[in-house]
Amino acid sequence: MAGVLFSFYNFASLIDLNIGISDRLDENRSESFTILFCDFSKISKELIDTNLPSLLRTSDSIVHNEHHYFFVMPYTDRYGCGIVKKMIEDLFAEPIPSAAVCYPSNGENSLELLEALHVEAKKLHKLDLDCLYSAINKEP
Numbered sequence: 001m002a003g004v005l006f007s008f009y010n011f012a013s014l015i016d017l018n019i020g021i022s023d024r025l026d027e028n029r030s031e032s033f034t035i036l037f038c039d040f041s042k043i044s045k046e047l048i049d050t051n052l053p054s055l056l057r058t059s060d061s062i063v064h065n066e067h068h069y070f071f072v073m074p075y076t077d078r079y080g081c082g083i084v085k086k087m088i089e090d091l092f093a094e095p096i097p098s099a100a101v102c103y104p105s106n107g108e109n110s111l112e113l114l115e116a117l118h119v120e121a122k123k124l125h126k127l128d129l130d131c132l133y134s135a136i137n138k139e140p
Contacts, residue, residue: 003056
């Protein structure tokens, strides 16, 4: 098991790809995939790089901008996302600030999903994810 790393600057395209796959394969349009944000500012990069990829499935994507990590997890609903978050917290033995959004319930396109994720992180942890604006090609 290993998550696949993608460039942060391809984040919106990666979301669009997952939307296209979901629309083609998931006729009932349930929560087709989840984007999980985690703030690893208290975890060393070496520890993250060594341990995190093995925790995820090969179908999961990892995107990061500095200490902000984003996981695109196909066929994972909000409940499954909670399980992954707990596994991450257990792995690093501390609470990890996080937020999650699901397609299509939190947005119909990459812009809506990333904006919803920004709002959720701000609401839950007072974190500004201004880096997402560069992923959706607009200024904060």
